[in-house]
Amino acid sequence: MSPPVQPRAKVLHLHAPSLLARLRAREPEAAGELFDLHAATVERAIAGVIGPDAELEDLVQDVFLAGFRGIDAFRGDDATLGAWLRGIGVRMALKKLRWRRRRRWLSWSGTDTLPALRAPTDTRTQAALGRAYGLLDRLPDLHRAAFGLRFIEGMQLDEVAQSLGVSLATTKRYLRAARERFATLAAADPLLADWLDDRGAP
Amino acid sequence: MSHEHRDRVDGIVARMATAQQRERARDAEDRHRRGRARLVEAVEAPAARDGGWWRAGGLAAVTAVAAVLLVWGLWPAALTYTVSADGPQPDAQGYVVAERDRPRTLQFSDGSAFELHPGTRVRVGERRRHGADLELDHGALVAMLESGDDASDSTWAISAGPYHVVLRGTAATVRWDGRDAFEVEAHRGRAEVRGPGIEGTRMLEVGERLVRGAAAPSRLAAAVTAARGDEPSSPDAVPADAPAEPAVEPIPRRTPPARAAGPDRAARADAPAAADWRSLARAGDYPEALAAAEADGFAKLCRTLGSDALLELADLGRYARRPARAREALSALRRRFAGTEAAAAAAFDLGRLAGDPPEGCAKGRAWYETYLRERPQGAMAEAARRRLEECDDAVAARADGAP
Numbered sequence: 001m002s003p004p005v006q007p008r009a010k011v012l013h014l015h016a017p018s019l020l021a022r023l024r025a026r027e028p029e030a031a032g033e034l035f036d037l038h039a040a041t042v043e044r045a046i047a048g049v050i051g052p053d054a055e056l057e058d059l060v061q062d063v064f065l066a067g068f069r070g071i072d073a074f075r076g077d078d079a080t081l082g083a084w085l086r087g088i089g090v091r092m093a094l095k096k097l098r099w100r101r102r103r104r105w106l107s108w109s110g111t112d113t114l115p116a117l118r119a120p121t122d123t124r125t126q127a128a129l130g131r132a133y134g135l136l137d138r139l140p141d142l143h144r145a146a147f148g149l150r151f152i153e154g155m156q157l158d159e160v161a162q163s164l165g166v167s168l169a170t171t172k173r174y175l176r177a178a179r180e181r182f183a184t185l186a187a188a189d190p191l192l193a194d195w196l197d198d199r200g201a202p
Numbered sequence: 203m204s205h206e207h208r209d210r211v212d213g214i215v216a217r218m219a220t221a222q223q224r225e226r227a228r229d230a231e232d233r234h235r236r237g238r239a240r241l242v243e244a245v246e247a248p249a250a251r252d253g254g255w256w257r258a259g260g261l262a263a264v265t266a267v268a269a270v271l272l273v274w275g276l277w278p279a280a281l282t283y284t285v286s287a288d289g290p291q292p293d294a295q296g297y298v299v300a301e302r303d304r305p306r307t308l309q310f311s312d313g314s315a316f317e318l319h320p321g322t323r324v325r326v327g328e329r330r331r332h333g334a335d336l337e338l339d340h341g342a343l344v345a346m347l348e349s350g351d352d353a354s355d356s357t358w359a360i361s362a363g364p365y366h367v368v369l370r371g372t373a374a375t376v377r378w379d380g381r382d383a384f385e386v387e388a389h390r391g392r393a394e395v396r397g398p399g400i401e402g403t404r405m406l407e408v409g410e411r412l413v414r415g416a417a418a419p420s421r422l423a424a425a426v427t428a429a430r431g432d433e434p435s436s437p438d439a440v441p442a443d444a445p446a447e448p449a450v451e452p453i454p455r456r457t458p459p460a461r462a463a464g465p466d467r468a469a470r471a472d473a474p475a476a477a478d479w480r481s482l483a484r485a486g487d488y489p490e491a492l493a494a495a496e497a498d499g500f501a502k503l504c505r506t507l508g509s510d511a512l513l514e515l516a517d518l519g520r521y522a523r524r525p526a527r528a529r530e531a532l533s534a535l536r537r538r539f540a541g542t543e544a545a546a547a548a549a550f551d552l553g554r555l556a557g558d559p560p561e562g563c564a565k566g567r568a569w570y571e572t573y574l575r576e577r578p579q580g581a582m583a584e585a586a587r588r589r590l591e592e593c594d595d596a597v598a599a600r601a602d603g604a605p
Contacts, residue, residue, distance in 0.1 A: 012412045017398035025364045025398040028246045035238045043226060051218075052225045057233060064241050075517055091584075129221055132214050151215045152222055165585050167561075170592050183211045192214060 018078050023071045031068045038082045039064070042089040045163055048153035049093035049145040051133050059096065063089045083162055090145060090163040097141050128195035135185040143178035146171055151179075280329040282311045297325045297339060310334065313348040314358070319377075333357040340380030347372040365397035371408070387411040401480075480514065488522040500527065504534035509544035516551060525555050546576040550586055563593035 019037075022030035039060060046059050053059075067074075067085050074084055136144050142164060149160045150171075161171040186192050285291065285298050286307040292298050300306040300318040308316040308326065318324060322341025326334055336343070338360055347358055347369060358369040362378030371391010378384050386393050388406040395404045395412055406412055479498065482491035495503055495515060503515060512535040519528030532548040532555070539545045553569030556562035570586040577583060 012406075012410055017414070021398045022364070026245070027364050027398070028242050031245045032238050032242045035234075035241050039234055039237060047222055047226065052222055057237060061237055061240055061244075064237075065244055068241070068245050075513070125217075125221070129218060132218055152219045154219065165588055166592055170595070173595075179211060186210055186214055193210070195214075195217075 048149035146174035147178035342377035
């Protein structure tokens with residue numbers, strides 16, 4: 001069986017669609033590729049806001065699902081997908097912080113939170129890190145997020161600003177305020193002082 | 203902050219950073235694999251569920267209609283098909299496979315037939331009185347249909363990965379490698395193609411071939427050549443050093459018929475078609491895309507484009523660093539589509555175009571307030587509120603004498 005023989009066909013090249021186009025076409029494998037490309041960025045952003053956390057993996061998952069489902073609202077291109085997801089991650093992490101804060105307030109529990117560290121650390125380091133993250137908990141959410149993203153995760157200033165959806169000037173103001181406050185609180189904590197005197201790695 | 207305090211903070215932060223990095227490095231690969239699998243599964247599931255509901259609803263409706271038609275004795279018989287005996291019977295999922303060394307044929311009761319190229323895997327889905335749906339898992343198939351003109355109620359459709367082809371003629375070849383290479387050629391009549399990289403629907407005319415996948419053409423061409431009965435007989439038989447495709451003709455741009463006009467317009471109509479501003483924008487060539495939009499008549503585009511396209515045009519203005527053009531498109535959108543979601547988004551974008559707070563507060567504030575008034579629960583509402591707060595902060599800081 002053969003179709004009718006005809007002169008060589010005119011070829012119309014369909015460019016390989018961009019990742020964004022495939023995401024908009026709801027290709028599941030495109031979601032996998034998106035994850036491959038940006039999971040580390042998103043994880044780092046969330047950890048910057050909430051620290052080591054047992055829910056980190058779930059939050060990363062939520063970010064990618066939200067991104068995949070909301071891809072039609074995304075107005076950038078392939079090159080800006082990572083920054084967009086990072087922004088979603090930061091917003092979700094901030095929401096989680098606020099939710100926990102409200103829950104703690106309702107349950108009258110203390111403010112100290114112990115980081116969910118699974119990598120081997122000694123008890124003293126665990127305790128000191130717990131105190132340090134406890135101090136972060138006492139900063140306003142946006143200040144804490146800026147502090148974590150910039151100083152703990154080492155993000156560039158413009159990345160921090162973009163992730164928080166604020167200007168560079170505002171980011172700098174948050175960072176200055178967060179650092180001052182953190183320093184004041186840390187100065188009053190004897191356990192952290194002892195810990196710093198110990199030159200061993202955490 | 204004293205030096206001692208600064209060192210103290212730096213020390214604590216350094217240790218927190220190390221702890222976080224160590225934590226993330228732990229089981230990183232497993233975590234990634236797990237997260238990826240979860241995500242792909244989750245995004246596949248809703249589609250299946252939606253399809254399930256749709257199918258369930260469709261099934262109920264079809265059952266009801268069938269009952270009525272049976273009573274009247276008018277039940278239209280769906281086509282049946284047979285598979286040539288030179289290979290295994292359909293597997294448990296209903297897939298028909300052509301072995302790697304020989305083609306197979308799916309013969310339908312109306313005389314239509316599909317030739318499966320060696321190595322092809324395909325499944326017949328819904329069958330109708332005049333047509334059927336085929337799902338091409340991978341491989342190439344040649345359709346030879348008995349009745350396929352536009353006027354008839356014949357509908358033959360082939361899905362191949364993310365692509366969907368509706369045959370509007372009587373002969374066509376479709377190929378899909380199961381990953382990303384895709385090709386359709388209309389031999390007799392037309393073929394309608396939808397999928398990634400195609401805006402809306404692409405209608406292929408006789409003799410046109412649509413190709414996706416840069417590495418695939420020679421193999422794909424071989425499949426088509428084979429479909430015509432020439433050598434080689436199988437895509438896999440093409441040597442690795444097979445000559446590249448001959449010169450490729452670009453997709454012709456649809457130019458509107460020239461109205462009675464002066465020599466300039468006539469000359470433009472005769473000139474080689476310029477690239478489409480949207481294609482250029484999507485390819486990331488923003489200055490060129492904007493130049494193309496301006497050549498088409500920017501003001502005319504603002505008067506005629508739909509709301510989504512106007513947002514795209516505004517984005518193009520922003521990316522090409524021509525904010526005045528972005529504003530022009532957004533203002534047209536707000537004027538022409540007042541009260542819509544897109545108009546509200548345009549208000550937010552106009553705010554953003556004024557610049558980030560605090561510098562952009564003077565002009566941007568009114569736009570953010572407009573957005574919140576029009577869409578208090580909208581997708582940008584939180585961002586608009588935050589920007590307004592930053593503007594308030596800036597005013598307060600200025601009142602406090604901050605730099």
